[in-house]
Amino acid sequence: MLSIDNLHFSYEPGKPVLKDISLSLLSEEKLCILGQSGSGKSTLLKLIYAELQHDSGQIVFNKEEIKGRNHQLLPGHEDMTYVAQDFDLATYHTVAENVGSRISNTNQDYKTSRVNEVLKSLSIYDLKDKKPTELSGGQKQRVAIARAVAKPPKLLLLDEPFSQLDSGLHRRLREELFSFLEKNKIAVVFSSHRAEDALGYSDKIILLKNGEVIQQGSASQVYFSPQTTYVAHMFGLVNILNAQEAGAMGIERNFLKDVVLIYPEEISISEKGKHSGVVKRNRFMGNHYEIQFISKGKLLKAYHTQPIPPKERFNFDIRNYRWTLLDEDN
């Protein structure tokens, strides 16, 4: 349904912001553009929506080329909706009016029931008679998303859809929104700087750094085979061992790669483990403890169900690891 080939874009001549971007998306698929602030996520979404004009490359949506802002009177496409970071709600209209604004008035009963269904699905039914000025940032964000899906598009573009929400509400809305999109068969391209959004909620991830795709694939491909330490660090805590430290752990050298990467959950603490370590400190993380320990002179981190007293010696096994390339930024 969407394919992008060799896309290049710059806001100012000679200062490329997106370089050689290629990706594809099938109907009903979910794609996450993952990257740190300034990596080019919003710019890529704006190009797909033809809010900007790409310098070269091709964007095809539903077999139609999106030629860019200079080639169409208004941005967008009838089968695509876009929720920007500024929401752009109509201030003098109620939440229900905003959400219904893209649904035709020809069948009022349908319109009312569809608006109510969407408001309930996104837990904002109670806000239906309020005006946007009476809402918090997170509530406005949900109203903007509700408006974008009330008349179901084939493709929804979401720029950092959970940025305004605290973590509890973020998890709840994320679950509600993605269930709604799946039920309504709506494909989505969304941007996030948070890897946990990408992991559980996308079929594909593209990882942007300084305007370039540094890796793309399914969530598990990217998680388990990160091409660089930068990619791995996007997913949180990792242990990185240089060749010498890896050798001391009995891990065979891979001469094409720089370092060994081990996720904390890949270290299992057990009496019969073939390595040993001494506990430096424990961190309580709610449903587990992060055990920081020294083994062969290297500080490592593992997860465990219980704390282990500092200075205590224990045994562990490394269940999985992979060699990868060192990225100087991480």
Ligand SMILES: Nc1ncnc2c1ncn2[C@@H]1O[C@H](COP(=O)(O)OP(=O)(O)OP(=O)(O)O)[C@@H](O)[C@H]1O
């Ligand atoms: N209107 C503009 N004019 C010039 N440069 C811009 C403009 N908008 C963004 N940029 C630059 O383009 C680069 C990519 O910005 P973009 O907003 O796409 O990144 P992002 O990954 O979405 O960041 P964030 O997560 O902070 O929104 C940044 O270096 C930014 O400073």
